[in-house]
Amino acid sequence: MKIGVLALHGAVIEHMRTLREIGVEPVAVRLPEDLAGIAGLILPGGESTTMRKLATRWGLRGPIMDLARSGAPILGTCAGMIVVAKEIVGGEEPVFPLLDVTVERNAFGRQLDSFETDLAMPILGDRPVHAIFIRAPIIERVGPGVEVLARLPDRRVVAVRQRNVIALAFHPELAGETRIHRLVATMAAEYAEPHEGTTAAGTEPWSLGESA
Amino acid sequence: MDVVTPEHARIAEDAGACAVMALERVPSDIRAAGGVARMSDPAMIEGIMAAVSIPVMAKARIGHFVEAQVLEALGVDYIDESEVLTPADETNHIDKHAFKVPFVCGCRNLGEALRRINEGAAMIRTKGEAGTGDIVEAVRHIRTLMSDIRRLASMRDDELFVAAKELEAPYDLVKQVAAEGKLPVVNFVAGGIAIPADAALAMQLGAEGVFVGSGIFKSENPAKTAEAIVQATLHFDNPKIIAEVSKGLGSPMRGIAAASVPDAERLAVRGW
Numbered sequence: 001m002k003i004g005v006l007a008l009h010g011a012v013i014e015h016m017r018t019l020r021e022i023g024v025e026p027v028a029v030r031l032p033e034d035l036a037g038i039a040g041l042i043l044p045g046g047e048s049t050t051m052r053k054l055a056t057r058w059g060l061r062g063p064i065m066d067l068a069r070s071g072a073p074i075l076g077t078c079a080g081m082i083v084v085a086k087e088i089v090g091g092e093e094p095v096f097p098l099l100d101v102t103v104e105r106n107a108f109g110r111q112l113d114s115f116e117t118d119l120a121m122p123i124l125g126d127r128p129v130h131a132i133f134i135r136a137p138i139i140e141r142v143g144p145g146v147e148v149l150a151r152l153p154d155r156r157v158v159a160v161r162q163r164n165v166i167a168l169a170f171h172p173e174l175a176g177e178t179r180i181h182r183l184v185a186t187m188a189a190e191y192a193e194p195h196e197g198t199t200a201a202g203t204e205p206w207s208l209g210e211s212a
Numbered sequence: 213m214d215v216v217t218p219e220h221a222r223i224a225e226d227a228g229a230c231a232v233m234a235l236e237r238v239p240s241d242i243r244a245a246g247g248v249a250r251m252s253d254p255a256m257i258e259g260i261m262a263a264v265s266i267p268v269m270a271k272a273r274i275g276h277f278v279e280a281q282v283l284e285a286l287g288v289d290y291i292d293e294s295e296v297l298t299p300a301d302e303t304n305h306i307d308k309h310a311f312k313v314p315f316v317c318g319c320r321n322l323g324e325a326l327r328r329i330n331e332g333a334a335m336i337r338t339k340g341e342a343g344t345g346d347i348v349e350a351v352r353h354i355r356t357l358m359s360d361i362r363r364l365a366s367m368r369d370d371e372l373f374v375a376a377k378e379l380e381a382p383y384d385l386v387k388q389v390a391a392e393g394k395l396p397v398v399n400f401v402a403g404g405i406a407i408p409a410d411a412a413l414a415m416q417l418g419a420e421g422v423f424v425g426s427g428i429f430k431s432e433n434p435a436k437t438a439e440a441i442v443q444a445t446l447h448f449d450n451p452k453i454i455a456e457v458s459k460g461l462g463s464p465m466r467g468i469a470a471a472s473v474p475d476a477e478r479l480a481v482r483g484w
Contacts, residue, residue, distance in 0.1 A: 008446060009230055047266050053228045054446060111267060111289035112312055
């Protein structure tokens, strides 16, 4: 099974390495034809303004929206969360308006205000997630139908899911965290072969299984 | 991309730059002006920080940790401890572990890269001859770095001790590079990039990104050149796209052949 990583800019190599670690073949997506045959897509961290310009320039916005609407899992991390939001504080134009939330860019400040912390994220099991926030965004408004997956101790929302779209304000790929990618791979397998129940749940290389 | 005004910074951001370097003068003007090149005016840096939403870098002189303290106090996103400015210390680089803000430092080979990483550099850029518009020194140094890494990756474990001695680099970092076959930090190519194909050449030789200094704002059409260099960096392995974006850009920066630069005026040899 193949999962794409939008490779316009940002933490591309780290997401591709994490996918390889869990037994999924990563595909670097730079042009619309790179989307053929992938069962999910990761939108990495980086600069959302850069990603917006490059995705527009290379005609990726429509095809990625189509992929998401077809039900393929989409994971956005950090800037990837900004680009999947339907609304951005300050009125910037949304890039892939998939997730009914409002995000604020650079919500914690500049590079110097970056930080790391451990967060409870029940969807991944009891062990907390080590979350690295770099010039990170925050979710200001959560629309109906959007499930909150994690909050900071001050209750601010930093991880959400709406059907097949998951967005995180932090960088799991920089912390050696594989459970989020395993969850996406599980969703991607279901998307790729929805009617095949031949494999016992939990036996694929990427399944959450015992490591969760 | 190097910028000297808020207007430049906006052009760079619009072109798809993922960060800008706030400078009073681009390297080719620093080279032409001569004299002592120092940290830029904090007011100028703040003006650029206010103009764009992408990260802003600024340069401190090699070893000038107070310039670095000032830049950190301003809230710049990254500091470049740069040979383009006149070195302030001919023995010691800045102890970058003493700062929260990440640093980028230049190198000509693996040993120099690992010494900078050991001092706390979070990013490396292989040096070209800044301000010349001539890619030859950048090519020399990225090739040297990548071939040093490949050599290390092919060694037996018991050969790494002597390798560390010869590289004049810490053994633990040498061992890590040998095991992973890459630097433990992101590596950029800088110095002499003037046209889209230069950027793609740097990427094909193993860079993970490029710094473009004088090449943008010394060209005839900075906005188009900036955008084309961004696209060629992204599609570095797609010659058809590089050809397409290279059309009709006007004159690139005129430049000077790096080989004609007298030894005393060479910037890449600064740092050790």
